[in-house]
Amino acid sequence: MAKGRYGIHGGQYVPEILMNEIHKLEEAYEFYKKDKDFNDELNTLLREYAGRPSLLYYAEKMTKDLGGAKIYFKREDLNHTGSHKINNVLGQVLLAKRMGKTRVIAETGAGQHGVATATAAALLGLECEIYMGKEDTIRQALNVYRMKLLGAKVHAVESGTKTLKDAVNECMREWANRMEDTLYVLGSVMGPHPFPMIVRDFQSVISREARAQILEKEGRLPDVVMACVGGGSNAMGMFYEFIPDESVQLIGCEAAGHGIHTDKTAATMATGTLGVFHGMKSYFCQNEYGQIAPVYSISAGLDYPGVGPEHANLKDIGRAQYVPVTDDEAVNAFEYIARTEGIIAAIESSHAVAHVMKLAPTMSKDQIIICCLSGRGDKDVAAIARYRGVDLHE
Amino acid sequence: MSRIEEALKGKKVFIGSLTAGDPSLEKTQEFIQEIEAAGASLIEIGIPFSDPIAEGQIIQDANVRALSAPGGCTTDMIFDMVAKVRGNISVPLVFVLYLNQVYKYGYERFCQKCQETGVDGLVIPDLPYEERGELAPIAEKYGVDVISMIAPAGEDRIKMIAKEAKGYIYLAASVGAEPEMMVRAIREVTDIPVVVGYGIHTPEQVQTYSKIADGVIVDDPIVELIGTHREQAGTYLRSYVKSMKAYMEE
Numbered sequence: 001m002a003k004g005r006y007g008i009h010g011g012q013y014v015p016e017i018l019m020n021e022i023h024k025l026e027e028a029y030e031f032y033k034k035d036k037d038f039n040d041e042l043n044t045l046l047r048e049y050a051g052r053p054s055l056l057y058y059a060e061k062m063t064k065d066l067g068g069a070k071i072y073f074k075r076e077d078l079n080h081t082g083s084h085k086i087n088n089v090l091g092q093v094l095l096a097k098r099m100g101k102t103r104v105i106a107e108t109g110a111g112q113h114g115v116a117t118a119t120a121a122a123l124l125g126l127e128c129e130i131y132m133g134k135e136d137t138i139r140q141a142l143n144v145y146r147m148k149l150l151g152a153k154v155h156a157v158e159s160g161t162k163t164l165k166d167a168v169n170e171c172m173r174e175w176a177n178r179m180e181d182t183l184y185v186l187g188s189v190m191g192p193h194p195f196p197m198i199v200r201d202f203q204s205v206i207s208r209e210a211r212a213q214i215l216e217k218e219g220r221l222p223d224v225v226m227a228c229v230g231g232g233s234n235a236m237g238m239f240y241e242f243i244p245d246e247s248v249q250l251i252g253c254e255a256a257g258h259g260i261h262t263d264k265t266a267a268t269m270a271t272g273t274l275g276v277f278h279g280m281k282s283y284f285c286q287n288e289y290g291q292i293a294p295v296y297s298i299s300a301g302l303d304y305p306g307v308g309p310e311h312a313n314l315k316d317i318g319r320a321q322y323v324p325v326t327d328d329e330a331v332n333a334f335e336y337i338a339r340t341e342g343i344i345a346a347i348e349s350s351h352a353v354a355h356v357m358k359l360a361p362t363m364s365k366d367q368i369i370i371c372c373l374s375g376r377g378d379k380d381v382a383a384i385a386r387y388r389g390v391d392l393h394e
Numbered sequence: 395m396s397r398i399e400e401a402l403k404g405k406k407v408f409i410g411s412l413t414a415g416d417p418s419l420e421k422t423q424e425f426i427q428e429i430e431a432a433g434a435s436l437i438e439i440g441i442p443f444s445d446p447i448a449e450g451q452i453i454q455d456a457n458v459r460a461l462s463a464p465g466g467c468t469t470d471m472i473f474d475m476v477a478k479v480r481g482n483i484s485v486p487l488v489f490v491l492y493l494n495q496v497y498k499y500g501y502e503r504f505c506q507k508c509q510e511t512g513v514d515g516l517v518i519p520d521l522p523y524e525e526r527g528e529l530a531p532i533a534e535k536y537g538v539d540v541i542s543m544i545a546p547a548g549e550d551r552i553k554m555i556a557k558e559a560k561g562y563i564y565l566a567a568s569v570g571a572e573p574e575m576m577v578r579a580i581r582e583v584t585d586i587p588v589v590v591g592y593g594i595h596t597p598e599q600v601q602t603y604s605k606i607a608d609g610v611i612v613d614d615p616i617v618e619l620i621g622t623h624r625e626q627a628g629t630y631l632r633s634y635v636k637s638m639k640a641y642m643e644e
Binding site: 003011012013014015016017019020159160165166169172173176273274275276277278279284286288289290291292 | 443444445446447448450454458461468469470492493494495496497498499519520521522523524525542543544545546547548551555566
């Protein structure tokens with residue numbers, strides 16, 4: 001069996017044309033992750049440019065209002081560019097530069113990874129092209145313009161369902177066409193090995209900080225750690241350092257769209273089956289013939305028919321649980337956390353907040369939940385207004 | 395020696411590739427017969443997939459048309475079509491599809507079905523050397539060749555892949571690199587036919603690559619002809635394949 005396995009999941013299911021480049025990336029990463037200069041430069045960027053460490057914020061009002069467990073938010077929304085995506089792109093774009101690449105490409109759903117990649121490319125002086133489903137360029141028009149301001153070229157992908165998975169397809173095609181000067185900066189813990197490992201490593205700074213922060217504030221580990229899951233990068237980052245702490249329950253919140261019993265859902269763990277797609281073995285929403293299903297969620301960032309292989313394995317071995325959260329629950333949570341805590345959180349992160357609202361009241365007051373606020377919600381304001389039937393003119 | 399190797403032995407090979415179900419499975423059956431009649435040595439049948447990550451625009455569009463055709467185009471319907479056309483043709487038939495379509499069907503069940511209906515090999519773009527071990531032994535049990543693709547790479551990798559290759563080698567040589575060097579490296583470790591594919595459009599390419607290697611795989615132009623002439627594509631395919639074959643050195 002090949003490298004990069006998480007139980008039965010993972011692997012390197014990509015066209016032969018890409019294998020050479022994938023091996024080069026593996027070698028470069030194995031070298032640079034131990035290289036002092038590389039790590040010093042990355043850590044300086046994370047601190048001085050991205051604004052790390054991010055805060056671990058005690059949500060006192062929500063805690064009182066919900067009347068159960070103490071609620072903490074890991075504030076990835078306060079990072080430069082407004083989400084956790086910056087953690088990974090600074091690492092990968094720096095790696096691209098060390099590998100002698102002059103150009104990066106990336107897929108994006110909500111636009112957060114695209115914006116982050118365009119930002120890192122601008123800072124580090126690389127050319128940048130972003131692939132985004134046509135549907136998503138409409139849902140997230142502001143982020144498209146943001147990427148252009150940052151000097152990136154944005155391609156609206158017209159194939160398939162015109163969303164995140166199609167943007168990934170297009171990136172793989174583009175990478176296969178032009179590898180010599182280009183690195184594909186994958187945005188989540190998915191795709192062929194070594195991407196799930198690289199992205200997880202760069203995102204694990206979230207749990208490394210959160211673990212130390214909660215020990216300092218509370219003198220003990222949390223009872224529950226929670227995050228939203230699309231491909232699963234913020235969740236993997238939030239879970240990783242807690243995996244060996246068996247007393248800590250890990251919960252991933254996936255996008256159920258209109259509900260897991262409808263065909264308008266993106267809840268891969270609840271409705272998906274084993275498959276091989278986008279370079280990895282994992283769970284996917286698909287039909288009996290292995291055709292990938294057209295999934296749906298209000299959140300462009302969670303609107304993906306698969307999930308990272310390490311999550312699939314955490315589910316198989318029972319180390320993490322995955323729960324579906326509907327559009328309606330997420331929108332309610334979006335409004336609730338704004339009203340209660342004065343935080344406009346991303347619609348993606350609001351899926352996790354919705355589950356906090358369900359779970360916290362069932363827990364005792366001496367218990368602790370840490371929930372990752374993966375991004376800020378400015379980009380979603382117009383969509384939420386539309387959802388509520390409010391006509392906005394910017 | 396496998397059925398494919400037997401059929402291609404000592405020949406200059408023209409492989410035509412089309413997408414099943416575009417515009418209908420009845421027409422696919424007719425087109426396969428036309429392509430054989432025009433002199434193809436083997437025919438690749440693309441099983442339409444929702445997300446063909448290794449295909450360009452022309453084949454992506456054909457996949458969409460096939461999947462959205464009235465009545466759909468499922469793997470089982472394609473097996474039924476192959477079972478029908480098998481009686482009328484003698485060239486080997488090879489499926490081009492993505493690993494998930496085989497995996498979800500069940501490796502064992504899929505390969506058994508290939509044997510029953512007369513599918514001789516599988517080209518799976520997202521199954522590189524590193525992962526073929528999970529399918530190849532099962533396929534071998536049912537006499538189905540899992541075709542290996544070779545792309546520009548170091549000589550060690552080329553030889554490593556070629557050593558275990560079955561049926562024919564699909565050489566993606568038109569993406570830069572030096573096909574002569576690649577063929578030479580392959581020849582040091584195996585005698586099976588080396589066929590050049592991936593972006594073959596022009597008579598000059600057919601001429602050049604059939605000299606360097608054992609033949610060519612032509613897909614985009616065939617799929618495009620079908621896209622343009624729909625139900626009437628049969629006669630166009632016959633004359634197109636004949637004209638391209640004329641550029642090959644026997």
